Amino acid sequence: MSEKNSLLDAFKQTSYQVAGHGKREIQILKEAFQAIDGELESDIYGKGKIIEDFQDKMAAYLGKEKAVFFPSGTMAQQIALRIWCDEKGIRKVAYHPLCHLEIHEEDGLKELHHIESVLLADESRVIELADVIGMEEEVSCLLLELPQREIGGQLPEYETLEQISSHCREKGIKLHLDGARLLEIVPYYNKTAAEICSLFDSVYVSVYKGIGGIAGAILAGDQDFTEESKVWKRRHGGDLISLYPYIISADYYFDQRSHKMVQYYENAKELAEFFNSCHRVSTMPLLPVSNMFHVHFHATKEQVESILIEVYETTSVGLTSYLRETSEGACNYEVSIGDQYANLTKEKVNQVFRLLDERMRGLSLGNMG
């Protein structure tokens, strides 16, 4: 068995996990459907009470005229950008180099929609006003991802967002929000979701990140935009006869968790402080601005794996199931706080970090030189 499998195995055997809402298992669906009347009629190709009610609820929450439920954010966002490109007649959009569309979608935007991307900022930081003003190419749309997931969930200042929004409106550039984790940033900005969304022409929100549903996404905007998005949804093969398994669970967990984002955010800050107090460990960002951050270990993947396995076996608390090697002698992983953190006693957390710090410190004296 490889080292990697050992970490995963050790993680699976822990009684407590620090991050997330819990395992992605069938019970998530069963719980959401438990109280639902079996005679409730399915949505049919985007119509019917189940889908329309949830779309209305999310439109209101996001402060947009209309919202449309999609099977995935990948589909919703490509479509949003396509609509804005068709409207302006320029097949070019701007976004961050680590944008989901650039690195996780097999180039669907390019292969299916023939839309080019202009990359702003760089892989270490978020897009700032100067990046937008300094953009040399003409684009139809600018996509901002809040928080910028691949760099640990960083955010620009709210004032920057307002300035970028004003600039785009002046220049006739549509502004699209990749709000996969929009709910999760509401506490930091201390604005309502609708206030944040008012800076954008179109908004995508995931229903299975902080909300913890099964799959699916919401795309919101004005009615012309959302009607057009439904045509593209059919073209993409996303206008399923029944989307209710995702909608009912999204609705159920939205009600369970949308008010808990402050708790997750506070937990994330506390947990990051624990990590930052350990030798050879730091978080990105140092002070989280949402429920998420990255944990960077300044030691080899093999060294950290063996330390984590010891921590899991000793405390029965699991931190992560995987590590990514980032460079020679460094590795990291991603944390997103959910319901599970609240199940840990302060005593347990202290025990975990005392041991982690001790072992990471031990590396300095040993084979790390």
Next chain:
Amino acid sequence: MSEKNSLLDAFKQTSYQVAGHGKREIQILKEAFQAIDGELESDIYGKGKIIEDFQDKMAAYLGKEKAVFFPSGTMAQQIALRIWCDEKGIRKVAYHPLCHLEIHEEDGLKELHHIESVLLADESRVIELADVIGMEEEVSCLLLELPQREIGGQLPEYETLEQISSHCREKGIKLHLDGARLLEIVPYYNKTAAEICSLFDSVYVSVYKGIGGIAGAILAGDQDFTEESKVWKRRHGGDLISLYPYIISADYYFDQRSHKMVQYYENAKELAEFFNSCHRVSTMPLLPVSNMFHVHFHATKEQVESILIEVYETTSVGLTSYLRETSEGACNYEVSIGDQYANLTKEKVNQVFRLLDERMRGLSLGNMG
């Protein structure tokens, strides 16, 4: 309230329905999940036991090397045709004028994949060997829909399929099966699904027609083809983090119903005979070759609606919730036999058709002249 709503309302109030498996309601999901262990882990982006086991099962059933679960047939089929077009370097495919891709998908094939269609045969009949041999343009792929749904579910002779398949192999044209209702034609051809599929390079099957799942589709072929289809599935936004709500229900209802296709086929033939014995009513095809057919009324939509409402109210048996006007003084609807037909006694059926015949006959003496 319009006449159309009255027919729907009267249909909804009947105790028995002649066609289908029953209402599309949440109970379909609840039943499928009832016996499933809550601790079973979700599929994750196309991986995991739930999705892999079902894909293997369907690949074996269809006699293909591999199968991939898709959220929709729309997505699966566009992707199949795209792969064959890319392989041959010709963005042109041939299919029937009433092909799903031509009339129900908002031109996704053209808008997303820039693939042109060459239409074979005409709206009254299926594609025959002569249509394929006589094709003047060079195409990458020929799609055959079995049965041809929009003309009542018609089929070519099996020998014709074999001849078309041989011809395509000779000419280097890929042959794709739109087998949305493949299981439903197995009894008529008296071949296994795998035997039928062996004539085709790629095969799509729906899991919510005869099988009666919630949504979803299978795309099968050799491994190179299915691996490529997964890349496109991600590009389309169909590689959802969790597809298990559709997979578990597809698997459950496949096991419940795949062996009942002979029953549905026999029921369809019996029911068509009842319709054809009525004045001013005929079925297309006259003798069904699957579980489906169209019922044509040679009277105005308004006349037939009022007769059907009387039939529903008198017998508490519902035939259809809608009628489509096909021309001046004619209308039709589609029947697909499922589990519900078996709940009707012969006596009930006789009562329905005695009354229907009497009322349709009455039109001849009255205002139809």
